Amino acid sequence: MTNADARRRLAEMVGDLTTAKMPPAMIVDHLVWAYCPLAANDPRLSDTEKTDLLRRFASQVAALAYTGPGGGEIDVLVNLPLAPAILGRVDDAAKAAGISQDEWLENAIDHSLNNPSGSPAK
Incomplete structure (x- = not known):
């Protein structure tokens, strides 16, 4: 399966x-x-x-x-451990953009998927 x-x-x-x-x-x-x-x-x-x-x-x-019930796709919860320094950078970027941490991460992933440039940067 x-x-x-x-x-x-x-x-x-x-x-x-x-x-x-x-x-x-x-x-x-x-x-x-x-x-x-x-x-x-x-x-x-x-x-x-x-x-x-x-x-x-x-x-x-x-x-x-x-x-709860509802048509369409169901969001999948993803657990991703991040180093405190990286999480701090994410929080700073989200705050600067005026959005939540979750929204910022979703936008970053979506942007990366729509603009692939080889392997992800470290």
């Missing part, structure tokens, strides 16, 4: 539970509870990697569960 297929299936499961009138918090609890043994029993992962995997999964489920 590809990552896209897994995300689509997860969205379907959240949709089914939402249709069944399960509250968002219970949807998150239920799906994280079901996923936890899969992460815990993966011998290829360290404890830190298992924790990170579970946190990312919980974030995805929460984003889906609390988005």
Whole structure:
């Protein structure tokens, strides 16, 4: 199963539970509870990697569960660890542009995708 297929299936499961009138918090609890043994029993992962995997999964489920029903695409929550110095630069740039950090990051990604110039700069 590809990552896209897994995300689509997860969205379907959240949709089914939402249709069944399960509250968002219970949807998150239920799906994280079901996923936890899969992460815990993966011998290829360290404890830190298992924790990170579970946190990312919980974030995805929460984003889906609390988005609610609605047509169209559902936003995908992306966790990206940034060094404090880089995050500070992002915050400064967003403030200078008069927009939120999230809006600035989305604009920067969109700009990079629409204006590719080889590999990303470090």
